[in-house]
Amino acid sequence: MTVSVWRGKEEGGYEEFQVPFVEGQTILDLLTHIQRSVDSSLSYRFACRVGMCGSCAMQVNGKPRWTCRTLVSNVVQNDRLTLEPLANLPVVKDLVVDMEPFFDKWQEAKGRFEPAESAVQEFAPIKPQDKQRAKVDEAIECINCGCCYAACDVVESNPAYLGPAALNRAWSLINDAKDFANPERLKAVSGDGGCQNCHTNSQCVARCPLQLNPTRSIAGLKKTVALATLKGEI
Ligand code: SF4
Ligand code: SF4
Ligand code: FES
Structure with a gap:
């Protein structure tokens, strides 16, 4: 898949990553793959990974979603995904907003x-x-x-x-x-x-x-x- 990820603060741009599709993978899994294997400077937020803490939300293909419970297979379109920080809040860095x-x-x-x-x-x-x-x-x-x-x-x-x-x-x-x-x-x-x-x-x-x-x-x-x-x- 090609994943377009917002990088920077309010000013910034999209960076594209090639990520392998894995059955059962969540958006959070995909970000973990990018951070561990491609670019360790990518910033995003999570805690519980099981839909309890509410900290992992971001815009996925333009819509706010919790990423630890969102399956890639349910949202990917033509092998592409766009990930951006949650709307209506100031951006701290990449996918992290100031709550x-x-x-x-x-x-x-x-x-x-x-x-x-x-x-x-x-x-x-x-x-x-x-x-x-x-x-x-x-x-x-x-x-x-x-x-x-x-x-x-x-x-x-x-x-x-x-x-x-x-x-x-x-x-x-x-x-x-x-x-x-x-x-x-x-x-x-x-x-x-x-x-x-x-x-x-x-x-x-x-x-x-x-x-x-x-x-x-x-x-x-x-x-x-x-x-x-x-x-x-x-
Ligand atoms: S979407 Fe709003 S109402 Fe629903 S859990 Fe999140 S903060 Fe609460
Ligand atoms: S205006 Fe905002 S709070 Fe009211 S129904 Fe629409 S989305 Fe919900
Ligand atoms: S990481 Fe806690 S709700 Fe997603």
Whole structure:
């Protein structure tokens, strides 16, 4: 196969590598082959190699994908592949992006669990069949890979937009009976970069490797923000 790989930072160019096709090979295997056997200066990121850590995402033939679980045979076209750093994030080097803006937005969306005000407060037991808990059964499985963020055209056009992953995280916490920061969180997700910017075209859903549905989470946020506004709570 011919694999075209982005080299450099924001400024750079594509370098072509000839890589043997091996049955069952993933995109990450292919990069490991290039780094070990052809060019040890190639930079890319991974950790778990089994679809748990979310660190290996990049653009594969123009689409964000987790590379440790993407089989080459499923994406190769005419014996060619193009690999680029994840879109909508600054490039550090080659296929490595700076995830700081992505996680800054989690902070802006108040994506951190805030426990009970008092250490002696009763711990809320939550049953799996609880209605509020069931609303976020999917959303809590996010592995922070950034594929949805890279696929979102609103993120691309509006740097202030919090993006699907941070809003999905806020939705998880808003439905967590053990969390105590919802008024501030609702304000955070309804500001200039908030949930109302989402135009619901579900590109984030299409690209999530876990088939999660950030669009649905954002719709839940929009409704909750509207109700809180009507009640004068925010
Ligand atoms: S549905 Fe909303 S968050 Fe998802 S890609 Fe579209 S604009 Fe972005
Ligand atoms: S919602 Fe899906 S695509 Fe987005 S960061 Fe989480 S796991 Fe990745
Ligand atoms: S290396 Fe961890 S998800 Fe791919």
